[in-house]
Amino acid sequence: MKRSGLITLTTDFGIRDAYVAMMKGVIFTIYPQARLVDVTHQVTPGAIAEAADLIMENFPYFPQGTVHLGVIDPGVGGERRPIALCKAGHFFVGPDNGLFGPIIEDYQSEIKVIHLTNKQYFLPRISHTFHGREIFAPVAAHIARGVEMEEMGEEIRDPEILRHRKPRLKGEALYGQIVRIDRFGNLITDIRRDALIPFTRSGMLRVQVGRVKIHGLSRTYSDKKKGDLLSLINSSDRLEIAVNGGRASERIEVNPDEVIGSMVCVRKAKRHSR
Amino acid sequence: MKRSGLITLTTDFGIRDAYVAMMKGVIFTIYPQARLVDVTHQVTPGAIAEAADLIMENFPYFPQGTVHLGVIDPGVGGERRPIALCKAGHFFVGPDNGLFGPIIEDYQSEIKVIHLTNKQYFLPRISHTFHGREIFAPVAAHIARGVEMEEMGEEIRDPEILRHRKPRLKGEALYGQIVRIDRFGNLITDIRRDALIPFTRSGMLRVQVGRVKIHGLSRTYSDKKKGDLLSLINSSDRLEIAVNGGRASERIEVNPDEVIGSMVCVRKAKRHSR
Amino acid sequence: MKRSGLITLTTDFGIRDAYVAMMKGVIFTIYPQARLVDVTHQVTPGAIAEAADLIMENFPYFPQGTVHLGVIDPGVGGERRPIALCKAGHFFVGPDNGLFGPIIEDYQSEIKVIHLTNKQYFLPRISHTFHGREIFAPVAAHIARGVEMEEMGEEIRDPEILRHRKPRLKGEALYGQIVRIDRFGNLITDIRRDALIPFTRSGMLRVQVGRVKIHGLSRTYSDKKKGDLLSLINSSDRLEIAVNGGRASERIEVNPDEVIGSMVCVRKAKRHSR
Numbered sequence: 162m163k164r165s166g167l168i169t170l171t172t173d174f175g176i177r178d179a180y181v182a183m184m185k186g187v188i189f190t191i192y193p194q195a196r197l198v199d200v201t202h203q204v205t206p207g208a209i210a211e212a213a214d215l216i217m218e219n220f221p222y223f224p225q226g227t228v229h230l231g232v233i234d235p236g237v238g239g240e241r242r243p244i245a246l247c248k249a250g251h252f253f254v255g256p257d258n259g260l261f262g263p264i265i266e267d268y269q270s271e272i273k274v275i276h277l278t279n280k281q282y283f284l285p286r287i288s289h290t291f292h293g294r295e296i297f298a299p300v301a302a303h304i305a306r307g308v309e310m311e312e313m314g315e316e317i318r319d320p321e322i323l324r325h326r327k328p329r330l331k332g333e334a335l336y337g338q339i340v341r342i343d344r345f346g347n348l349i350t351d352i353r354r355d356a357l358i359p360f361t362r363s364g365m366l367r368v369q370v371g372r373v374k375i376h377g378l379s380r381t382y383s384d385k386k387k388g389d390l391l392s393l394i395n396s397s398d399r400l401e402i403a404v405n406g407g408r409a410s411e412r413i414e415v416n417p418d419e420v421i422g423s424m425v426c427v428r429k430a431k432r433h434s435r
Numbered sequence: 436m437k438r439s440g441l442i443t444l445t446t447d448f449g450i451r452d453a454y455v456a457m458m459k460g461v462i463f464t465i466y467p468q469a470r471l472v473d474v475t476h477q478v479t480p481g482a483i484a485e486a487a488d489l490i491m492e493n494f495p496y497f498p499q500g501t502v503h504l505g506v507i508d509p510g511v512g513g514e515r516r517p518i519a520l521c522k523a524g525h526f527f528v529g530p531d532n533g534l535f536g537p538i539i540e541d542y543q544s545e546i547k548v549i550h551l552t553n554k555q556y557f558l559p560r561i562s563h564t565f566h567g568r569e570i571f572a573p574v575a576a577h578i579a580r581g582v583e584m585e586e587m588g589e590e591i592r593d594p595e596i597l598r599h600r601k602p603r604l605k606g607e608a609l610y611g612q613i614v615r616i617d618r619f620g621n622l623i624t625d626i627r628r629d630a631l632i633p634f635t636r637s638g639m640l641r642v643q644v645g646r647v648k649i650h651g652l653s654r655t656y657s658d659k660k661k662g663d664l665l666s667l668i669n670s671s672d673r674l675e676i677a678v679n680g681g682r683a684s685e686r687i688e689v690n691p692d693e694v695i696g697s698m699v700c701v702r703k704a705k706r707h708s709r
Numbered sequence: 710m711k712r713s714g715l716i717t718l719t720t721d722f723g724i725r726d727a728y729v730a731m732m733k734g735v736i737f738t739i740y741p742q743a744r745l746v747d748v749t750h751q752v753t754p755g756a757i758a759e760a761a762d763l764i765m766e767n768f769p770y771f772p773q774g775t776v777h778l779g780v781i782d783p784g785v786g787g788e789r790r791p792i793a794l795c796k797a798g799h800f801f802v803g804p805d806n807g808l809f810g811p812i813i814e815d816y817q818s819e820i821k822v823i824h825l826t827n828k829q830y831f832l833p834r835i836s837h838t839f840h841g842r843e844i845f846a847p848v849a850a851h852i853a854r855g856v857e858m859e860e861m862g863e864e865i866r867d868p869e870i871l872r873h874r875k876p877r878l879k880g881e882a883l884y885g886q887i888v889r890i891d892r893f894g895n896l897i898t899d900i901r902r903d904a905l906i907p908f909t910r911s912g913m914l915r916v917q918v919g920r921v922k923i924h925g926l927s928r929t930y931s932d933k934k935k936g937d938l939l940s941l942i943n944s945s946d947r948l949e950i951a952v953n954g955g956r957a958s959e960r961i962e963v964n965p966d967e968v969i970g971s972m973v974c975v976r977k978a979k980r981h982s983r
Contacts, residue, residue, distance in 0.1 A: 167463055169456060175892030176450070176724070179767040182717060182748040186770035189715055189744065193772075196463065200456040206893050207954065219453040222460035222568070224467075235954060238929025289929035291944035294770070344449030345480055381512025381563035396565035406481065406509060441737055443730060450724070470737065474730040493727040496734035496842070498741075618723030619754055655786025655837035670839035680755065680783060 165226040172232040173204040184298040191302035207235040217263040218397050225250030230301040231260045238289035243277040243296045245310045254301045259323035278314040335427040346408025350425045352400040365430040368392045371415040439500040446506040447478040458572040465576035481509040491537040492671050499524030504575040505534045512563035517551040517570045519584045528575045533597035552588040602626050609701040620682025624699045626674040639704040642666045645689040713774040720780040721752040732846040739850035755783040765811040766945050773798030778849040779808045786837035791825040791844045793858050802849045807871035826862040876900050883975040894956025898973045900948040913978040916940045919962040
């Protein structure tokens with residue numbers, strides 16, 4: 162596998178401390194030609210599923226041979242294994258805690274997962290609290306400069322996959338959930354475009370969250386009047402609930418603390434309704 | 436026009452989602468040698484005038500041949516045109532919604548504006564909600580690697596210019612407004628250095644915002660005592676109201692929600708006043 | 710001294726304005742091959758000691774020959790001198806206000822400090838309010854591309870060192886303070902690993918902050934139960950107070966506004982205690 166020289170970084174380290182910069186210093190020390198792209202460092206602390214979703218959504222827009230470094234690592238210093246994996250032409254490096262679960266599950270292509278054990282590719286001194294700097298960043302840099310993953314440890318066949326509730330059909334309704342609120346207050350669900358085909362093939366669908374009901378799918382935000390709630394298939398092929406020129410997160414009748422994880426129900430709209 | 440290889444990015448996408456990273460992945464896929472500089476991704480969602488001001492202030496510090504990508508695009512998927520333009524040796528790419536209005540209006544040099552229509556320079560699949568990724572990022576990358584704008588669409592002569600209130604003289608007073616509050620709580624106005632010459636030529640000026648009056652222009656923040664309000668010509672040649680070691684935004688007697696847009700009045704100071 | 714081509718940036722400019730981007734534009738204009746790493750731009754406005762701590766913690770992870778640019782400059786336009794210095798194989802550029810005090814004091818290696826006076830290495834026009842752009846960024850770029858510091862001004866022997874309270878032994882107790890709260894709510898103290906040796910050599914230590922007492926040092930966060938307070942030596946060899954899966958900053962019985970600067974006391978634990 163050729164390398165692109167690119168390394169993406171996704172962490173929950175925030176942007177006030179020097180943690181991310183230290184990782185970049187380590188990377189540039191090992192591989193001065195690296196080119197780095199921050200995905201985000203604002204993942205909710207310890208929120209593995211949130212980061213897994215972002216990594217999954219982001220990686221296909223990068224050239225093959227890119228290394229995607231993910232450090233959401235609440236179990237640092239404990240039992241969880243450090244891993245690197247290769248799938249669909251991309252490399253992923255981070256803790257084996259489910260962060261790469263969706264990549265492992267969803268992409269139909271060969272996968273190889275390596276338990277990182279070869280200390281030759283780590284920093285000489287390993288702390289108990291910052292493996293992002295001492296294990297994951299140096300391993301990512303070595304992979305980006307062309308080292309084969311296979312030299313870095315043993316292949317494993319049981320990587321951690323987060324058990325998460327998936328959208329399911331029940332009678333004539335499809336039940337999913339809100340998995341993320343974006344910067345604009347848009348509600349991103351786990352329901353994908355193809356799961357909606359049975360509902361849109363012959364007529365209009367209806368989306369319900371809390372007590373709010375939205376009829377039909379809009380094509381884009383400005384299809385509705387300013388301030389109106391709408392649903393659409395977003396740029397990542399997910400069902401999204403939005404407000405034209407506003408924040409859907411402030412409009413649904415759900416306890417604000419509980420928006421993430423709240424149920425989204427899709428049905429065929431009854432004729433004559435509305 | 437030679438290219439610098441640099442692309443700047445100004446958006447309202449925030450730093451929690453993967454939207455900006457996806458744009459960067461697209462750019463590096465098309466032009467691996469690109470060098471990217473984030474101006475900000477914290478523009479108030481949909482605030483075109485705010486971003487226009489930042490782009491205008493920032494671009495002259497970059498080498499000629501730089502591409503300035505701006506994506507504040509509340510009308511994405513609607514009627515507004517995607518454009519690229521070249522002025523003063525710099526390239527600008529984004530939606531035709533006024534974002535580049537000040538560039539178009541203020542710089543006395545030849546301008547060429549292209550309505551981007553040639554799909555060869557877009558991503559193969561265009562969503563209705565994220566043209567930053569599918570149109571503007573790839574076009575910016577292609578321009579940065581040397582493609583001529585003229586190959587990307589048709590020249591237009593009616594680009595959108597935001598109609599905004601401009602500073603105006605009325606009797607012996609100059610009326611402007613506060614257009615931005617910076618990180619330090621400094622109040623940035625739309626009044627430029629040269630507009631103040633008539634007021635400073637023969638004596639002292641007086642600046643009024645709400646009920647607060649400031650006499651004279653300071654040279655720098657520390658010219659006044661800690662905690663004192665002052666006005667000065669800032670590093671972008673604008674009249675700015677500040678507090679030495681404090682936040683002017685918390686000191687003027689104006690409703691906090693209405694600071695931006697509030698009137699700033701400049702007069703000659705009366706003798707004996709103060 | 711060979712150069713790495715890397716420049717790190719630490720400022721209090723925030724991420725909403727274009728100040729940082731302008732500095733980067735200036736750097737790339739002078740030295741197009743520069744590679745830039747943001748440490749943080751979220752330093753509390755004017756907080757020199759906070760930034761000094763971050764720069765000190767971060768720089769050793771970068772290759773020698775890197776330029777570390779720091780702009781926390783509340784006295785801009787006043788008397789404080791602009792300086793560049795070289796120590797331990799690294800370069801540092803910024804205002805002479807104590808920002809590099811810990812570097813100057815703590816590293817046992819030769820040091821050279823230059824008062825930057827040679828305007829040939831500045832931007833042609835110097836404002837009174839933004840020397841980061843007009844002096845520090847261009848000087849950093851020139852050093853990164855290989856110019857000798859000695860050509861840029863006169864050597865000085867009295868650089869500013871922040872007088873700060875240091876950890877001290879008093880009877881059988883060591884008194885330090887909390888100097889920073891990180892993204893995870895961890896409390897970073899100024900007590901270093903080696904200062905704790907007398908307390909850990911023969912038995913267990915006890916850490917006290919406010920009325921909270923913690924017995925013993927944990928190895929990593931997950932050594933204690935979820936929600937339990939703990940103390941450990943962190944990845945920067947400092948004593949840190951943390952909560953497994955929580956925020957220590959919300960758990961200590963100290964006025965939230967006064968956490969930074971609050972006293973931390975280390976003693977030998979009494980036998981039978983607990």
